Amino acid sequence: GQQLNQSPQSMFIQEGEDVSMNCTSSSIFNTWLWYKQDPGEGPVLLIALYKAGELTSNGRLTAQFGITRKDSFLNISASIPSDVGIYFCAGQLVNTDKLIFGTGTRLQVFP
Amino acid sequence: DTGVSQDPRHKITKRGQNVTFRCDPISEHNRLYWYRQTLGQGPEFLTYFQNEAQLEKSRLLSNRFSAERPKGSFSTLEIQRTEQGDSAMYLCASSLGGVTRDTQYFGPGTRLTVL
Numbered sequence: 305g306q307q308l309n310q311s312p313q314s315m316f317i318q319e320g321e322d323v324s325m326n327c328t329s330s331s332i333f334n335t336w337l338w339y340k341q342d343p344g345e346g347p348v349l350l351i352a353l354y355k356a357g358e359l360t361s362n363g364r365l366t367a368q369f370g371i372t373r374k375d376s377f378l379n380i381s382a383s384i385p386s387d388v389g390i391y392f393c394a395g396q397l398v399n400t401d402k403l404i405f406g407t408g409t410r411l412q413v414f415p
Numbered sequence: 416d417t418g419v420s421q422d423p424r425h426k427i428t429k430r431g432q433n434v435t436f437r438c439d440p441i442s443e444h445n446r447l448y449w450y451r452q453t454l455g456q457g458p459e460f461l462t463y464f465q466n467e468a469q470l471e472k473s474r475l476l477s478n479r480f481s482a483e484r485p486k487g488s489f490s491t492l493e494i495q496r497t498e499q500g501d502s503a504m505y506l507c508a509s510s511l512g513g514v515t516r517d518t519q520y521f522g523p524g525t526r527l528t529v530l
Contacts, residue, residue: 307456307457307459308457310457335517337518337519339521344524344526345523345524346419346421346506346508346521346522346523346524347458347506347521348521349518349519349520349521352516352518354515354516392457392458394457394458400471401446401448401463401470401471401510401512401517402448402460402463402471402473403448403450403458403460403508403519404460405457405458405459406457407456407457408455408456408457
């Protein structure tokens with residue numbers, strides 16, 4: 305099935321560091337979503353973006369909907385141990401309701 | 416808890432057996448989605464419902480798979496004659512539908528292992 309290009313694939317950082325990950329696509333999306341998934345659980349919504357150029361924050365998390373509508377990034381500032389998990393971007397194409405997910409970024413935070 | 420719920424959380428079955436999973440969406444959510452996630456991958460869309468109508472099915476949904484949402488509330492996903500390749504996490508999501516900023520919320524998933 306179709307999946308978005310998400311990078312990096314994994315990150316190993318020290319507590320307190322900032323993190324940045326991004327998603328790109330060859331298609332235009334009208335919605336970008338960022339989810340976090342813990343082992344054995346379903347994805348939990350972090351941030352939703354609905355307009356090109358939109359920049360939205362949720363606590364230490366900030367995400368942007370790219371101007372070209374083909375990309376999005378997620379930043380996490382001052383990482384803490386509970387940020388550990390897999391982060392997925394998901395996009396929604398124009399005139400469709402299904403989500404297409406990225407390949408995921410696995411984040412490890414060391415104290 | 417008013418989130419999306421799924422039952423069972425884990426299912427182990429032998430190849431060739433039939434299995435059925437249930438999803439209860441967030442109350443008043445009109446749309447219900449099924450996704451499948453294999454190890455190390457992101458979720459992949461299988462099918463979705465607007466109330467009781469099944470509006471879209473992925474090519475991933477072989478004829479051994481069938482999904483229903485008979486009263487527009489909970490949904491079931493049945494896999495007949497399971498194969499080892501069916502082993503995956505099956506995720507359900509729901510959304511309000513019909514709104515500009517529609518957002519899908521996921522349940523905890525059902526982990527299927529086919530021996």
